[in-house]
Amino acid sequence: MTVGIVVFPGSNCDRDVAWALEGCLDIPVRFLWHEERDLSGLDAVVLPGGFSYGDYLRCGAIARFAPVLEEVRTFAERGGPVLGICNGFQVLTEMGLLPGALTRNRDLHFLCQSSELEVQPGRCRWLGGYGAGERISLPIAHGEGRYQVEPEELQRLEDQGSVVLRYVANPNGSRGDVAGLSDATGRVLGLMPHPERACDPITGGLDGRRLLASLLG
């Protein structure tokens, strides 16, 4: 079991993810520089938070053209589990692996706080460790996390069980209170909250552990 962690210029949660996986859960990791094309031997890929390529143009817009993401797309199409956290979620929507877009928070503030979430794991393989309707607390830290999607598309996502994480008290104006979204297969998960920051007792809260530990099966 080895997990690849993509590192773009401007990623800043890559080492946190590595600590959560390797330091807290004993899951070996390998960093994947944005120009890397070799994903052999990896069992999952994480796109971490940060400001990839400075988030110029739009969050995740430039990252989408990174060589490593061509391989991540192929990896996902072959059934590999992919997790996008915060900026990683933004990148997944820009790539079209998840629908919708993340836009400027409703009240313009950069939000750095705990957020209570309701989990509806459905078929999402990353959330198998949580009960349906379970409430957990994870940190959020973003300025552009307001999930935007047209109402018909949101209904379609609800119907297929893709809305797997919802804010209990919507902090940013996300449509449908969406905090995290799974693809139809349940193997790709994008979320604005940071599970990797809730894995080590020293930083407070352990609700993110089961998400990353899901890789251990």
Added chain:
Amino acid sequence: MPLFNARVQVSLRPSVLDPAGEATRAAAARLGVEGVKRLRIGKAIELDLEAPDRATAQARLELLSDRLLANPVIEDWSLDLVEAG
């Protein structure tokens, strides 16, 4: 090869909230400018492009606008193209 000047205007789709635009509208009122009923912030991208002819330039810019400069999920775009004199 002919050179074309282009300007791509990217604007938020009407259904997308624009909190930065609203904040700017509030600042307009504080400046004392009255009557601003709507203010939406977009982007203008200016570029120069070499292409064998106008149709090719147009096609390249449409691809660029649709796939990179704008995200069609949240944004509309329009294109002005002139051949440089």
